[in-house]
């Protein structure tokens with residue numbers, strides 16, 4: 132159940148980001164000044180930390196999405212009984228991929 | 243050993259809200275929770291209301307929320323529950339009294355998938371033969387006892403009580419994958435509807451809850467793939 136809760140939270144989170152992103156890109160229609168003002172807000176450390184979270188959410192969602200797809204469309208593998216172990220694999224993969232990326236992004240904010 | 247039971251009680255004649263009531267009973271660690279409930283009903287408080295019948299995990303009448311998970315009271319042992327046990331009615335159905343819920347919507351969903359063999363072809367002179375492999379295809383889903391533990395553990399069902407729920411899909415699976423059955427076309431409309439299988443989000447609560455060890459989530463995915471590939 133926790134895999135699903137995280138999947139929904141990250142899915143909805145990423146969706147909210149995309150809506151905001153579509154809106155801010157649309158601002159270019161009001162001219163480069165308006166667009167640049169808004170883009171400058173994004174350089175604020177709070178927003179850049181938000182980007183770190185976004186990458187994490189998308190990464191988890193994608194990895195767990197692959198877990199669900201494998202379970203659903205590969206019944207011969209009998210992953211139904213192993214769904215918990217498969218979730219553990221997702222978590223491990225997530226950290227292997229996310230720690231260096233997040234580390235680099237945070238380092239970039241600080242320095 | 244002495245155990246404390248916290249039972250969510252509701253009397254429709256006097257209560258507007260349910261309340262937790264504490265009981266203390268003397269039981270053996272190897273007793274089942276049902277024995278503790280009976281000890282309360284028979285010797286402490288005869289008004290405590292719950293369903294039970296076979297007491298051997300086969301009639302499906304005493305599924306309830308025990309320490310936060312759906313289990314059969316007649317199957318779960320005290321020693322596996324600890325000495326502080328909470329007992330509540332199944333989630334998602336109207337509570338009639340104490341631990342008794344209104345199962346009618348559950349059986350309506352069950353009936354909607356036509357859980358019986360449909361075959362209008364002329365009956366053969368002997369039996370309709372089936373190979374062991376063909377029988378094996380739906381063996382798992384024959385074990386359902388309609389206890390509703392799966393359906394009432396499902397967040398999709400909590401969110402929308404019109405979702406037919408895991409148990410109805412398990413019983414559709416039982417006949418969809420029976421080589422003697424010809425009723426698929428009559429079942430797809432409800433299974434493929436917006437209250438059908440597509441409400442399943444692969445959460446696995448149903449499979450964790452099933453006291454018969456049925457791979458409920460697998461059965462649901464079998465039906466999803468059946469609908470994807472069906473040419474009906």
Ligand code: HEM
Nearest residue numbers: 138139142143145146192193194196197199200442443444
């Ligand atoms: C990039 C933007 C994405 C957004 C906004 C998004 C959003 C969502 C949302 C809101 C759900 C519904 C969750 C639920 O009903 O509980 C969902 C489900 C799902 N997503 Fe994504 N997702 C995205 C990317 C991905 C990617 C990259 C994958 C896989 C590689 C993926 C795979 C899935 C799967 C398999 C489900 C179904 C889960 C289930 O029902 O059990 N998604 N997504």
Ligand code: SF4
Nearest residue numbers: 386387389390392452
């Ligand atoms: S599938 Fe399992 S949990 Fe669901 S009603 Fe049948 S026996 Fe109960």
Ligand code: FES
Nearest residue numbers: 295297301302316
């Ligand atoms: S009393 Fe029959 S299943 Fe528990």
